[in-house]
Amino acid sequence: MQIIDIFALVAGLLAVLSSSLVAFHPNILYAAIALTFSLLSVAGLYAVLGADFIAGVQLIIYVGGIIVVILFAIMMSENIYRARFVDNAKRFLAPLIFCGLLFFVLMKLISKASFPLVQNPQRLPISDAIGQALTTAYALPFEYIALLLLAGLVGAVIIARPEYKETHYEDDGASK
Amino acid sequence: MNGLANNFSFYLIISAIMFAFGVVTALSRKNAIGIFMGVELILNAAALNFVAVRLFQAKAALSPTQDGAVFALFIIIMAAIEAAVALAIVLRMFSIKRSIDPDKMARLRG
Numbered sequence: 001m002q003i004i005d006i007f008a009l010v011a012g013l014l015a016v017l018s019s020s021l022v023a024f025h026p027n028i029l030y031a032a033i034a035l036t037f038s039l040l041s042v043a044g045l046y047a048v049l050g051a052d053f054i055a056g057v058q059l060i061i062y063v064g065g066i067i068v069v070i071l072f073a074i075m076m077s078e079n080i081y082r083a084r085f086v087d088n089a090k091r092f093l094a095p096l097i098f099c100g101l102l103f104f105v106l107m108k109l110i111s112k113a114s115f116p117l118v119q120n121p122q123r124l125p126i127s128d129a130i131g132q133a134l135t136t137a138y139a140l141p142f143e144y145i146a147l148l149l150l151a152g153l154v155g156a157v158i159i160a161r162p163e164y165k166e167t168h169y170e171d172d173g174a175s176k
Numbered sequence: 177m178n179g180l181a182n183n184f185s186f187y188l189i190i191s192a193i194m195f196a197f198g199v200v201t202a203l204s205r206k207n208a209i210g211i212f213m214g215v216e217l218i219l220n221a222a223a224l225n226f227v228a229v230r231l232f233q234a235k236a237a238l239s240p241t242q243d244g245a246v247f248a249l250f251i252i253i254m255a256a257i258e259a260a261v262a263l264a265i266v267l268r269m270f271s272i273k274r275s276i277d278p279d280k281m282a283r284l285r286g
Contacts, residue, residue, distance in 0.1 A: 005179040012190045019197040019217055028210055031201075035213050038194070042220050045190065046248075048181050051227045054248050061252050066216065066259045073209055073263045077276050095203035099196040106192040110185055116234035117184055123231070129242045130249070138246050145253050152257035156264035162271070 004048060011044035024092075029074055036067050050123030053130055187228035195221035208266045208276045212259070219255050223248040 014037060021034035039062040046055035134142050180186055194217055201214030230244025270276050 002179055002181070004181040008181040008186065012186065015190055016193050019194045022213055022217060023197040023201045023204070028205075028207055031210065031213060035216065038217065039220065042194075042224055045187065045224060046227055049187070049227050049231045051230065051245050051248070054223075054227055054245050054252075057249060057252055061256050062216075062220075065256060069259055069263050070209060070213065073266050076267060077209075077270050091206070092200070092204050095200045098203070099200045102199065103192060103196040106195070107189070110188045110192065115184065115232070117232045118234055120182060121231050124240070126242055126245055129240065130245055133242050133246050134249075141250065145250055149253060149257050152261050156260040159261070160264035160267050 007044065008048045011041045011048060014038075014041040015045065029071075032067065032070050032074055035070070036063060039063050039067065050121070050126070052125055053127045184228060184232045187224060191221045191224045191228070194218075194224070206277055206279065208262075208269065208278050211278065212262045212266075215258070216255060219251055223251040226251070 018034045018038040018041065022031050022038060025031045025034060039058065043055045043058040043063070046052075046058055198214045198217030198221060201217060202211050203214075205211050205214065226244040226247045228244075230242065230248075233241075233244075235241060266276055269281055273280055
């Protein structure tokens, strides 16, 4: 076993354990912290797979951005420390059966399918190749997703903006 | 026998487990933020599959291609947009109803 295999094993086990905590921990705050470790271990798996740039992007955007926004939203809502889930078993029953079947089918597919694979792939730095792809073959999708990001952020600001009643302004004008 | 890091099925199995846990989370949480966290797990599982295929596909030995990595990048950007919009909706919902239980936001139900 080489060092990279040990690293892959640790990252995979951490991903599975923290994902199960995200699914089953009754407190939403601890589930969010488990989600942090899950995303970190996925970044480690990207590094094992030789995708250094994607691992960095995962760290910056997910762990640095999305987790902070999720924690912020959890802190904004009240009663986080009270476990409000009384009918635990009943709530988990149908999703667990469904996802057990789904996982079984996926395992069957993975074991039956024969992929045309290379046995010992080379792990090279990919940042320059991604930059080339984003400016040549993927230039149009890149522009689309930039436009989508702009529209999404403007929409988020408009949705989250506090609502001012019109009478507020009318009263202000009348009092002057 | 190859090492674990060069075993394609290892990544597929990790990804399938994360996907299943993500679906469980999204279906069973009585909390809008919890549902959103489940969707994040599902998106991560999909991106992990793309990056794994990028490294191990037989075509890559002939001419190196980065399609899988670019797809994973787009998935991550999509998740960022989704986080902004979903959490804006959650904050608005909380300011209207003082609760983030999605079952209570049923005014549009016929």
